Structure formats: structure tokens, C-alpha cells
Amino acid sequence: MEPTQNPSNRQVLVVEDEHFISELYVRALTRAGYRVTVEVDGQRGLELAKTDRFDIILLDLMVPTITGIEVLRALRSPNAKPLKAKIVITTNLEQREEIRADIEKQADAYLVKAEITPRELVEFLHTIK
Amino acid sequence: MDHLQRFVSQFRSRVFVVLLLDNAIIFGDWWVVEHVLKLNDLGLALSLLASSVIAITILPWVSARYLTQPTRLIWQAILHIAPDTTNVPAPDLKRRGIGHDLVINLVSHVYQLASVVDSVEKTAAIANRDLHKDFVAKNLPLPLIVLDKDQNIVFANKAMCDYLQRTDGETSGQNIYSVLDLSFPSEETLDKWLQNATQNAAVTTKTWERVRLNIQGGTTTRRFDLAAYYNRSNPEGFETMLVLFDHPSYTQDDQALSFVALAVHELRTPITLLRGYIEALEEDLEGKLNEEDATFMHRMKAQAQSLTAFINNMLNVARIESDQLVLKLQEDTWQDIVTTAVNDVSLRAKIVGVELSAEIAPNLPKVGVDRVGIYEVLVNLLDNAIKYSGKGAGKKVLVRAVLNKEGMIETTVQDSGAGIPTSLLANLFEKFYRSHRSRNQVGGTGLGLYLSKTIVDAHGGHIWVNSKEGAGSTFGFTVLPYAKVAEEKRNGDNNGISRGAHGWIKNHSLYSR
Structure with a gap:
């Protein structure tokens, strides 16, 4: 797994309402040289994402105000301005196959948080172009 | 005059x-x-x-x-x-x-x-027919659909329209497959049966149990038993009749699954955190721990990881029970999958002092598997082998993958454990079954082998065990080469074969959406 670009130039937005989890992710990401912004609220996360200054968006599906699915849909809608950011869904929610397939189609990756450690997450992000 | x-x-x-x-x-x-x-x-x-x-x-x-x-x-x-x-x-x-x-x-x-007489007769016939239709449409409590020879809906009664949450106008005249998105528990789907019926039969009937109706692209599903009646020479082109039998217990299964899904979500958050903290501590304390503490740290990590695996098993068993586990068989490299699984359990093997090795025959053909599903089978078998190998020097687990005489890819996991008494072998692949002796010594729930068997069966392979008390056990299973799956695929959709744990097949395999 080779980094495709220097992580220190990469901006990550973490939309996650579980404080302990975002804390662990921020720790691992900043250690690896990423610059991280955390947002707990779906609506505010969407506004931040629209500024298009992020390279990667980690998006939890169960967040307050509007859900991660709604954020994803808004960002990927045909009317929305295309973003440079890759969207990685990070969730512990279990979906029906069909819904999951639908989300995977719109996002760049889909990860189950319980199945990866923060370090594995960072390694995975290195591989995302 | x-x-x-x-x-x-x-x-x-x-x-x-x-x-x-x-x-x-x-x-x-x-x-x-x-x-x-x-x-x-x-x-x-x-x-x-x-x-x-x-x-x-x-x-x-x-x-x-x-x-x-x-x-x-x-x-x-x-x-x-x-x-x-x-x-x-x-x-x-x-x-x-x-x-x-x-x-x-x-x-x-x-x-x-003469023409007046003729038209009077015809009008009477139409009036009679409409009267029958009207009666059935209003009063039959079972959802009913009648199709013509092109499998277009000639008639759907009120119960059917209510069931589908459509008006009669949105139903009549439509193609059956555009209105009913069905999944079947067996290889014989509605379209296959109809195809066969139109070619070979004048009159035939068929029933299916636990057919699944996918509503709004599968976001909602309903289940029922389905009865079909085909008669080629019916008047007015009424060739096929379908009747749905709703089953309240099927809905309960769905609710049970959503309970499990909720429980899984609740369990996963603390596990995510535990695994994160263990990793953070491991990084920060590297080189500072004494040997015993380092071992404890390792075990903690391995246990948290197997808890994740267990939660996935639990979820998959719930899906199997409610017929919602869907496998997508795709072309894959067997060596990659086996190596990944072996690497992922190697930590646990190391902790208990088991020597884990793999022999994979070169030039194995590509396999047709659901990567996630078959990976779970491998991890379950490897985990068991490691667990039941016991402790001490000379404990070995060997994974072998070869092409067998039938042209299937055969994988065996051999351990050097205590073996399983013959009397217990028969029940081994049943749900919640664990040998009495193993209960006190190692953790587990008895879901792993049941799940493995179900997944292997759905792949079209089979799973078995050879064991002798005192001489270790060998678990083996087969999967199909991709070429064989591709044959099936040629008749199916383009995104790979979708199969459920009980062999669920999409109805409209011949019809692209």
C-alpha cells in the first residue's frame, strides 16, 4: 500500500457524531499527516462539504439533523456541483443488500467501522486516489 | 311491396x-x-x-x-x-x-x-364475462392476477391492487415482470416455469413457498406463497393465473431480522472503540511492556477481532433464517482469498502457539464465489481449527487447496487437535451445536459451522468433516470453478448470479431492469 500523494496536503472531513470514534480517527489521521475537520451534524457537514476544500469525506450514516444518506444524495445529485472529494461511508449500521448496493454506487467506498481499526482506515485512505 | x-x-x-x-x-x-x-x-x-x-x-x-x-x-x-x-x-x-x-x-x-342475432349473442357473452370479473375483482380476498400469452396482465383483482399499492390502471396491460419484482427460493423461478409450461404443457400448476416481493427497488419486501395455474387453450387469451397467499409469520421473520440488525449496530460501536483503544495503546506502549503484558495485549486484540467476526456470523444467521442473505457469485482468484483468510487469523494462531501453514496448488482455475461469504467460511474453519488444536508444542493447522477429480476446487483445513467422536459428527453442521467437551474449553456459539454449510451449499459446493478421536479433524469444502458458474450466468443477469443462502433466485433473470 503506497501513498499516492503526500497525506500532509490532504484535507479530511469527518462527519461523525460518536465523539470517541472521531477522536480515535483524528488521532490516527493527524499522526499520518492528514489535516482533519470534524463535524457532528449532518446538515452542517453538508454545508462544509460543499465548500469543496476536502480531498476525503468520511461520512457516518447515523448523524443528527439529516442522515448521512441524505448528505450523500445531496452531494451526488445530478444538479449538485461535482466535488473533488472522495466520499467514504463509515458506518456500523446494517443495511439490506439492496440499500447498501445503492449507497455503494454513489459513494467511493463503504466501510464497517467495527471491522477496521483506525490504523487500517488510514492505510485504506492512502490507497484512495 | x-x-x-x-x-x-x-x-x-x-x-x-x-x-x-x-x-x-x-x-x-x-x-x-x-x-x-x-x-x-x-x-x-x-x-x-x-x-x-x-x-x-x-x-x-x-x-x-x-x-x-x-x-x-x-x-x-x-x-x-x-x-x-x-x-x-x-x-x-x-x-x-x-x-x-x-x-x-x-x-x-x-x-x-343474422348479424343482429350474432351481435346479441356476443353482447350477452361480454356482459356475462364482465359480471364474473366484477364479482371476482370485488369479492375475492386473495390477490389474483391473470396473464395473457405475452405475460401481460389482463386482469388484477382489487386485493392484488391493494397488495401492490397500485391502481388497476397502473396494473392492467403491464408486463408481469415490470409490476412484480419477485425472488424465488429455488432455481425454478416463475419465468423459467412459464417458459417450460408454454413449450411443453397444455395445462399445469405450480406452487412456491416464501416468495419474496421487492417493492420500490427492494427497500421494502413482502413475502407470501404463490400458486400458478397455466392453461394454453383458455378463451380470451387468459393463459396464466397467479394467486398470492399472504403469511403473517413471514412478516415476523422480517421483524426478527430488524431486531438483530439493531442489536448488531449497538454492539459494533463499543467494539469499534475497543479495537481503536487497543491499537492506540499498543502503539504507545510498544517496547515498554513486559512479555506477559504484551501477550495480554495481543490476546485482547485477537478477542476483539473475533467478536467482530461473531457479530457478522450472528447477523448472517438471522439473514439466512429470513431468507435475506444474498450471495453474488463472481470470478475470483482462490489463492488470494485463501491467503487473505490465513493472514487474518495468523495473529490468533500465533497467540495460542499453533503453526499455521497453507499449500495451494498452482494454476487453480478461477473460482465463482461470493468473496465476503466464502471468506467467512474459511475464517470460521480456520478459527475452529486453531481453537480446537489446543495448546503446546507441535500443534499444527494445515490448509490445502487442490483441483479434485470432479473439477471442483477442494479446500481442506486439517488440525492436530483432539478429534471429534464419531457419534457427534452427524450433528456438527447444525445450528447451535457444539460438542460437549468443547464447551468448557473454548469460546464460541455453534453458529460457525451451520453458517459455513449454508454458504457452501448456496455456492453449489459441499462441506464435510473427517475426524477420529485423538487423531485430529479435517474439514473440507468445494467451490465451483468460474467456468461452471458462467454457464449459469449466461442465462442470468449481467451482474453475476444472485443466490440466497437457500438458493434464492431473482425472478426476472431474463429481463433486464
């Missing part, structure tokens, strides 16, 4: 002509005999007799044929349209003759009457 009067006057004039002709023949005969031939009285009498015989036989015969022509034409017209007679041609009305106008007029009346 004009035609009739004209016919009467034509008839009168023809009869007058015949009588005149008759008299003229006799009178002419007498004149010729008397003045030209000058025969005696006997000759005259004989000649008159001869001419009157001719006059009374030939003339009536000719005139009768001519005068009854209208009757014959009308008679022919009636027979032509009469329901019981066959092969009577329509009368030729172009031939002009006596009473021509009258014949044309009457024949046209005959035809008109």
Missing part, C-alpha cells in the same frame, strides 16, 4: 307466354298437318297427340325451373348463414332472372337478421 308486385306481374306475363306458346304449338301443328301435309284424320289425331305430349311435359319442366329461381336463391342464402349447415355457398345474385329485385331485397334482410 313494389318488388313483390313486380315479381307477380313478371310471373303472370311468363305464365301467359307459356300458355300462349302451348296453344301456338298445337294450333301450328294442326295447320301444318291440315294444309301442308294434307294427312287424313288419323294422321291429324296422332300428330296433335304428339305435339300436346311435348307441350305438357317439356314446357312445364322448363318454366318451373325458371319460375322457382327466386325461391332457390333465398333458400340458399338462409342455408348459407344457418349455424348447423356447412359448405353451402352464398347465392350468386348477379344472375338476372325473374324476381331479381325481390331476391336481392329478401336476401339482404336475411343477412341483416
Whole structure:
């Protein structure tokens, strides 16, 4: 797994309402040289994402105000301005196959948080172009 | 009445002509005999007799044929349209003759009457049919659909429209597969059965249990039993009839799954955190821990990881029970999958001091598998082998993958553990089954082998165990090479074969969405 670009130039937005989890992710990401912004609220996360200054968006599906699915849909809608950011869904929610397939189609990756450690997450992000 | 009067006057004039002709023949005969031939009285009498015989036989015969022509034409017209007679041609009305106008007029009346009778019959039939339809549509509590030979919906009753949450207008006339997105528990799907029925049967019936209806692209599902009746020679093109039997217990299964899904979510958050903290501590304390603490740290990590695996097992068992585990068989490299699984359990093997090795035959054909599903089978078998190998020196687990004689890819996991008594082997792949002895020594829930068997079965392979008490156990399973799966795929959709744990198949495999 080779980094495709220097992580220190990469901006990550973490939309996650579980404080302990975002804390662990921020720790691992900043250690690896990423610059991280955390947002707990779906609506505010969407506004931040629209500024298009992020390279990667980690998006939890169960967040307050509007859900991660709604954020994803808004960002990927045909009317929305295309973003440079890759969207990685990070969730512990279990979906029906069909819904999951639908989300995977719109996002760049889909990860189950319980199945990866923060370090594995960072390694995975290195591989995302 | 004009035609009739004209016919009467034509008839009168023809009869007058015949009588005149008759008299003229006799009178002419007498004149010729008397003045030209000058025969005696006997000759005259004989000649008159001869001419009157001719006059009374030939003339009536000719005139009768001519005068009854209208009757014959009308008679022919009636027979032509009469329901019981066959092969009577329509009368030729172009031939002009006596009473021509009258014949044309009457024949046209005959035809008109016949068409009225015909349309009355048809109207009655339609009225009857609509009455039946209306009765069924309103009163039959079971959802019912009738299809024509093109599998378009001719008729859907009210219960069906309610069930589908569509109006009759949105249902009738549509293709069945655009209205009903169904998944079946067996290889014989509705479209396969119908295809077979239309080719080979005149009348046939079929029932399915636990058919799944996907609503709104699968975001909602409903389940029921389905009965189908096919009759090729039904009138009005009513070829196939489908009846749905709703099952309340099926809905309960769905609710059970959503409970498990919720529980899984609740369990995963603390596990995410535990694994994160263990990793963070491991990084920060690297090199600072004594040997015992480092071992504890390692074990903690391995246990948290197997908890994640267990939660996935639990979820998958719930999916199997409610027929919602869907596997997508795709082309993959077996060596990659086996190596990944071996690497992922190597930490646990190391902790308990088991030597783990893999021998994978070179040049194995590509396999047709659901990567996530079959990976779980491998991890479950490897985990068991590691767990039951016990502790101490010389404990080994060997994974082998070869191409067997049947052309299947066979994988075995051999351990050097205590083995399993013969009496227990038969139940090993059942749910919640664990050998009595193993209960006290190692953790686990007895879901792993049940899940493995279900997943391998759904792949079209089989799973087995060879074991002897004191001599270790070997678990093996087979998967199909991709070439064989591709055969199936050729008849299926383009995104790979979708199969459920019990072999669920999408209904409209022949119809792309």
C-alpha cells in the first residue's frame, strides 16, 4: 500500500457524531499527516462539504439533523456541483443488500467501522486516489 | 311491396307466354298437318297427340325451373348463414332472372337478421364475462392476477391492487415482470416455469413457498406463497393465473431480522472503540511492556477481532433464517482469498502457539464465489481449527487447496487437535451445536459451522468433516470453478448470479431492469 500523494496536503472531513470514534480517527489521521475537520451534524457537514476544500469525506450514516444518506444524495445529485472529494461511508449500521448496493454506487467506498481499526482506515485512505 | 308486385306481374306475363306458346304449338301443328301435309284424320289425331305430349311435359319442366329461381336463391342464402349447415355457398345474385329485385331485397334482410342475432349473442357473452370479473375483482380476498400469452396482465383483482399499492390502471396491460419484482427460493423461478409450461404443457400448476416481493427497488419486501395455474387453450387469451397467499409469520421473520440488525449496530460501536483503544495503546506502549503484558495485549486484540467476526456470523444467521442473505457469485482468484483468510487469523494462531501453514496448488482455475461469504467460511474453519488444536508444542493447522477429480476446487483445513467422536459428527453442521467437551474449553456459539454449510451449499459446493478421536479433524469444502458458474450466468443477469443462502433466485433473470 503506497501513498499516492503526500497525506500532509490532504484535507479530511469527518462527519461523525460518536465523539470517541472521531477522536480515535483524528488521532490516527493527524499522526499520518492528514489535516482533519470534524463535524457532528449532518446538515452542517453538508454545508462544509460543499465548500469543496476536502480531498476525503468520511461520512457516518447515523448523524443528527439529516442522515448521512441524505448528505450523500445531496452531494451526488445530478444538479449538485461535482466535488473533488472522495466520499467514504463509515458506518456500523446494517443495511439490506439492496440499500447498501445503492449507497455503494454513489459513494467511493463503504466501510464497517467495527471491522477496521483506525490504523487500517488510514492505510485504506492512502490507497484512495 | 313494389318488388313483390313486380315479381307477380313478371310471373303472370311468363305464365301467359307459356300458355300462349302451348296453344301456338298445337294450333301450328294442326295447320301444318291440315294444309301442308294434307294427312287424313288419323294422321291429324296422332300428330296433335304428339305435339300436346311435348307441350305438357317439356314446357312445364322448363318454366318451373325458371319460375322457382327466386325461391332457390333465398333458400340458399338462409342455408348459407344457418349455424348447423356447412359448405353451402352464398347465392350468386348477379344472375338476372325473374324476381331479381325481390331476391336481392329478401336476401339482404336475411343477412341483416343474422348479424343482429350474432351481435346479441356476443353482447350477452361480454356482459356475462364482465359480471364474473366484477364479482371476482370485488369479492375475492386473495390477490389474483391473470396473464395473457405475452405475460401481460389482463386482469388484477382489487386485493392484488391493494397488495401492490397500485391502481388497476397502473396494473392492467403491464408486463408481469415490470409490476412484480419477485425472488424465488429455488432455481425454478416463475419465468423459467412459464417458459417450460408454454413449450411443453397444455395445462399445469405450480406452487412456491416464501416468495419474496421487492417493492420500490427492494427497500421494502413482502413475502407470501404463490400458486400458478397455466392453461394454453383458455378463451380470451387468459393463459396464466397467479394467486398470492399472504403469511403473517413471514412478516415476523422480517421483524426478527430488524431486531438483530439493531442489536448488531449497538454492539459494533463499543467494539469499534475497543479495537481503536487497543491499537492506540499498543502503539504507545510498544517496547515498554513486559512479555506477559504484551501477550495480554495481543490476546485482547485477537478477542476483539473475533467478536467482530461473531457479530457478522450472528447477523448472517438471522439473514439466512429470513431468507435475506444474498450471495453474488463472481470470478475470483482462490489463492488470494485463501491467503487473505490465513493472514487474518495468523495473529490468533500465533497467540495460542499453533503453526499455521497453507499449500495451494498452482494454476487453480478461477473460482465463482461470493468473496465476503466464502471468506467467512474459511475464517470460521480456520478459527475452529486453531481453537480446537489446543495448546503446546507441535500443534499444527494445515490448509490445502487442490483441483479434485470432479473439477471442483477442494479446500481442506486439517488440525492436530483432539478429534471429534464419531457419534457427534452427524450433528456438527447444525445450528447451535457444539460438542460437549468443547464447551468448557473454548469460546464460541455453534453458529460457525451451520453458517459455513449454508454458504457452501448456496455456492453449489459441499462441506464435510473427517475426524477420529485423538487423531485430529479435517474439514473440507468445494467451490465451483468460474467456468461452471458462467454457464449459469449466461442465462442470468449481467451482474453475476444472485443466490440466497437457500438458493434464492431473482425472478426476472431474463429481463433486464
